[in-house]
Amino acid sequence: MSLQEVAIAVPSASEAADDSVKGLFKWVQGNADLLSGAVGGPLVVGTLTPQRNGMTLAAKDVSSSFFGIYKQVFSAGFFAGWRGGSIPVIAAVPQFTAIGPVYLMCEQQIGSPTVSMFGASVVESTFTFSAQRRNAQIQYNATVPAAQRVPQHSVYRLLGAGYVPHVFRNMFAQMGIRLFSPHSYEVVSTLPGIRSLNERSKLFASDLASSVVAATLSMPFNHMFSWASCTPELDKMSYWRRATAMSGWLINNYREQGMRLLGRDLLIRINYTAYLFTGYRFVERLMVDFSQGSL
Numbered sequence: 001m002s003l004q005e006v007a008i009a010v011p012s013a014s015e016a017a018d019d020s021v022k023g024l025f026k027w028v029q030g031n032a033d034l035l036s037g038a039v040g041g042p043l044v045v046g047t048l049t050p051q052r053n054g055m056t057l058a059a060k061d062v063s064s065s066f067f068g069i070y071k072q073v074f075s076a077g078f079f080a081g082w083r084g085g086s087i088p089v090i091a092a093v094p095q096f097t098a099i100g101p102v103y104l105m106c107e108q109q110i111g112s113p114t115v116s117m118f119g120a121s122v123v124e125s126t127f128t129f130s131a132q133r134r135n136a137q138i139q140y141n142a143t144v145p146a147a148q149r150v151p152q153h154s155v156y157r158l159l160g161a162g163y164v165p166h167v168f169r170n171m172f173a174q175m176g177i178r179l180f181s182p183h184s185y186e187v188v189s190t191l192p193g194i195r196s197l198n199e200r201s202k203l204f205a206s207d208l209a210s211s212v213v214a215a216t217l218s219m220p221f222n223h224m225f226s227w228a229s230c231t232p233e234l235d236k237m238s239y240w241r242r243a244t245a246m247s248g249w250l251i252n253n254y255r256e257q258g259m260r261l262l263g264r265d266l267l268i269r270i271n272y273t274a275y276l277f278t279g280y281r282f283v284e285r286l287m288v289d290f291s292q293g294s295l
Contacts, residue, residue: 040282103174117175176213176277207277219265227249
């Protein structure tokens, strides 16, 4: 065989590289939902760590204002606001895989968005409850005297006090992008100044508006989860006593403190959840558009 024939028979390095790139591109196109969770989830969860830490402190502090809570978050310096955020960032990969592909798979099989959201929320909590509970405990312990610090649970302890509120928090939080957004789009698109925006900007605005509503609905459940994470006495109680203690704490707090505390807690929750799901949905849309060649 001549050298010319060998050159024809063996693909060049550039051709092999082109084939690899094409194969990778094809894989990305077929796995847009998975990549949305792997990329968008950790990105938004990591960025919003200070807001998540603020929610933890708010559950144990009824006297500080909205800005007072964040003053505590950053009390040890700017970057200290991201304290305890590494584990939730890692857990965000399966977390947002549940919010995306698991939800879509359930909806295709069952046909009920509500049941699908509940199923996705259970899967989401299974992967993230322990990481987010430990994050809450780390942040809380950093702001109280040594005598008041709570034990930091292992990330391998998947269940515990606050798990049930965590599931319902996740379910209500994702309602914005899964249930409310199509309806808010019709409203947002008619607002002055919005009508002139492009389609992607209108979708972003509708996701944000819907996520604000979802954040409001999910706030009580998140507050119970945060409080339970930093209240070790609950671990020794039965499930019924835990539920009674958590709901009683929540009701008594707002009965005693009134609208001032309720308004503060809603703002703190919205400041996290609205941006979390709007940011994730933005990445998800980009990945889907990319997979369809319309980006």
